[in-house]
Amino acid sequence: xxxxxxxxxxxxxxxxxxxxxxxxxxxxxxxxxxxxxxxxxxxxxxxxxxxxxxxxxxxxxxxxxxxxxxxxxxxxxxxxxxxxxxxxxxxxxxxxxxxxxxxxxxxxxxxx
Amino acid sequence: xxxxxxxxxxxxxxxxxxxxxxxxxxxxxxxxxxxxxxxxxxxxxxxxxxxxxxxxxxxxxxxxxxxxxxxxxxxxxxxxxxxxxxxxxxxxxxxxxxxxxxxxxxxxxxxxx
Numbered sequence: 001x002x003x004x005x006x007x008x009x010x011x012x013x014x015x016x017x018x019x020x021x022x023x024x025x026x027x028x029x030x031x032x033x034x035x036x037x038x039x040x041x042x043x044x045x046x047x048x049x050x051x052x053x054x055x056x057x058x059x060x061x062x063x064x065x066x067x068x069x070x071x072x073x074x075x076x077x078x079x080x081x082x083x084x085x086x087x088x089x090x091x092x093x094x095x096x097x098x099x100x101x102x103x104x105x106x107x108x109x110x111x112x
Numbered sequence: 113x114x115x116x117x118x119x120x121x122x123x124x125x126x127x128x129x130x131x132x133x134x135x136x137x138x139x140x141x142x143x144x145x146x147x148x149x150x151x152x153x154x155x156x157x158x159x160x161x162x163x164x165x166x167x168x169x170x171x172x173x174x175x176x177x178x179x180x181x182x183x184x185x186x187x188x189x190x191x192x193x194x195x196x197x198x199x200x201x202x203x204x205x206x207x208x209x210x211x212x213x214x215x216x217x218x219x220x221x222x223x224x225x
Binding site: 006045 | 116143145147152153154155156157160162168170171202204209210211212213214215216217218219
């Protein structure tokens with residue numbers, strides 16, 4: 001089955017800095033890579049996703065890049081704000097697969 | 113408002129006492145799933161359902177049961193709970209299969225004493 005590794009497990013940045021979270025996956029057939037943000041006491045919420053026919057996707061301050069050859073994808077957050085503080089999860093899924101495999105999460109702390 | 117609703121949000125119970133966590137979605141989604149979240153382990157899938165009367169095991173199904181008699185509901189059943197099932201549980205739903213954006217409930221924190 002799929003295996004997703006996520007790094008770092010914790011990340012502290014100053015407000016206004018950029019943050020990068022990286023994930024690798026094992027199944028070359030995986031073609032869907034979402035990122036979720038989980039705030040305290042809430043369920044994970046989708047913030048951005050990318051499919052394997054695209055190398056990069058942006059949504060305002062958030063971007064995701066995908067390198068299919070190396071089997072890794074990354075989340076980039078620019079101009080971080082305190083409200084970006086949360087746990088972020090990457091995940092991977094394949095066509096025909098009925099499961100979404102998650103990384104272990106990254107706790108991002110943005111200090112004012 | 114599109115949402116996934118779980119009940120209860122918190123439960124403390126004792127070993128061996130059967131319990132059910134309900135999950136309901138109002139988006140007419142075909143796919144529903146249960147996950148458990150444990151510190152350092154991330155989210156792990158327990159069971160999923162592709163549609164009514166269609167369910168299958170995820171990565172950690174031992175000790176759990178599910179049913180999908182109606183499209184909107186997907187209850188998680190612990191027939192004989194044990195302390196190692198103490199965890200934070202999430203229900204999620206999506207259109208199509210698991211390779212679609214999933215909408216999560218706000219979680220159910222279970223403590224099994």
